[in-house]
Amino acid sequence: FGVDEARHAAKKHQARSDLAQLINKDGDDHVGVIGVWGTSGTVGHSSIIWEAYENPDVKLNFPCRAWVRVMRPFHPTEFVQSMVKQFHTAVGVGVLLEGERKEQDLAQAFNGYVNENRYLIVLTGLSTIEEWHQIKTCFPENKLGSRIIVSTEHVEVASLCPGRESTVSELKQLSAEQTIYAFYRQVLLLF
Template sequence: MSGVHEERCQHDKPVAVLVRLVIKTKVDELRVIAVWGTSGDIREMSIVGGAYDHLKRSNKFECCAWVNLMHPLNPTKLLQTIVRQFYVRSLQEAGKATPSCQILSSMLIKEDHLNDEFNEYLSDKCYLVMLNDLSTAEEWKQIKMLFPDNKKGSRIIVFTQHVEVASFCARTEEVAPEQMQLFADQTLYAFRCKMIS
């Protein structure tokens, strides 16, 4: 029994560290936390997934989505996937169609001006988006442009198997990212922008 308990503790610790990295940052600007793992195995994904589930239940974020990226990247399809998840969560929480659900529902059938409507919808909301399997810095440049920095404390978590991509996603123009090992016996690191005091 102690082996199961110890394994559970080994899993929960990196989940808690990742959750703290996401919510500890008290800045209102959009922040990116990039997670780099070399194996892409089930343990790595369960840590990232556990953190995402905890954050989703925390009620800090009004809109949440987990996206397994498709290659080559199609920004319109990406936005449609995110809107679909926002819609389902909004419907589940309300138990009925609300004005917010109706706005999201109308966005699902559009391709023209979807990015503008997406940005307008998120303009007053704190959102959390998890992007799984980001492969290149070029993909990140395209994706980052889709998300508004509405100064509401929104967060994006990126999971990648490429250390240079993780570092690129988490940096800002002014500050290089810092890294933290999440799991002692595995190559699983989180990158985030260092806060300027």
């Protein structure tokens, strides 16, 4: 999947989408994955995702939210700890984790959040589909309509993360050379 294919597919399916609407779209109780990719660098890329992440309706619909940059090498414990800290803040606990939690306690806290709540996770910096396969095992299928946004500079990663046949939609054209696209499963658009 390349730049020309993304542009052609976006024009074929629909001209433009709003990321907050894609995140909030009902009709699927499975975890929905949205791959976001920009055509020329990342100027404006993060701000579009941040705007949707901070959208009041998104905040209301997703009580557990976290924004995580994928680090290399990947350390699952640090990854989960970062999310648990953000979940505490998002749900109003107001107390950040004190020091290092034991791995078992951390896993229990994380599982409690992601199994019992509708969550929104933004992952930035993914560069390979192998990283995605390693990371996605952290997130259970909670049947609550949770969402994961994968923000990447690699069109292949953005198009493969949603799985199955993905639909592509233009989120915003910043200039003649810079466009930001979202890849997602068509089922997210059902009413």
